[in-house]
Amino acid sequence: xxxxxxxxxxxxxxxxxxxxxxxxxxxxxxxxxxxxxxxxxxxxxxxxxxxxxxxxxxxxxxxxxxxxxxxxxxxxxxxxxxxxxxxxxxxxxxxxxxxxxxxxxxxxxxxx
Amino acid sequence: xxxxxxxxxxxxxxxxxxxxxxxxxxxxxxxxxxxxxxxxxxxxxxxxxxxxxxxxxxxxxxxxxxxxxxxxxxxxxxxxxxxxxxxxxxxxxxxxxxxxxxxxxxxxx
Numbered sequence: 001x002x003x004x005x006x007x008x009x010x011x012x013x014x015x016x017x018x019x020x021x022x023x024x025x026x027x028x029x030x031x032x033x034x035x036x037x038x039x040x041x042x043x044x045x046x047x048x049x050x051x052x053x054x055x056x057x058x059x060x061x062x063x064x065x066x067x068x069x070x071x072x073x074x075x076x077x078x079x080x081x082x083x084x085x086x087x088x089x090x091x092x093x094x095x096x097x098x099x100x101x102x103x104x105x106x107x108x109x110x111x112x
Numbered sequence: 113x114x115x116x117x118x119x120x121x122x123x124x125x126x127x128x129x130x131x132x133x134x135x136x137x138x139x140x141x142x143x144x145x146x147x148x149x150x151x152x153x154x155x156x157x158x159x160x161x162x163x164x165x166x167x168x169x170x171x172x173x174x175x176x177x178x179x180x181x182x183x184x185x186x187x188x189x190x191x192x193x194x195x196x197x198x199x200x201x202x203x204x205x206x207x208x209x210x211x212x213x214x215x216x217x218x219x220x221x
Contacts, residue, residue, distance in 0.1 A: 043156065056207070100161060103148075103155050104155060105155045
């Protein structure tokens, strides 16, 4: 079965650069979530979208923005990167008929 | 506000021993409780949902509303069970998942 696809798998950026992470939800899933997991940390909720509209906002820095497109894929844009942004970024999706949230493999961001 | 507490950061057992990973929650309504497992910083994989009352890889979890707990249990631990386990809560509607801090389970031979 198709899963949540995230791209890229690994990304290395320098401080103050910009990065974009992409997420392709499971087909027919209309809700997308972004989580950040720092080294040795539990996943922290950043932001979510339902039907292309922002539905909930967590601890997302002002330097970050995200959107969900008409094909339901989502992109997380991160600007003015800091060393502390180095983390594993998970995207997850949920369908209209279920409560279960399924996670992608994650995108590793390293800021040097 | 919703909160999930996993009191044990690390649980180390021998192969064949029983395992119980504790999870307590705080939520004013009727929550959905989940257990996710993460092997070596890979994706978070759904292990159990409380509403399905299923057993996956020998693990079970029962929601105790009186004690606001959703402990994960397995009668005989296996080495391949070594992983990070996260208890998570979702409120009504399409609310987000709130995770506990996680418990690292190490099963030694």
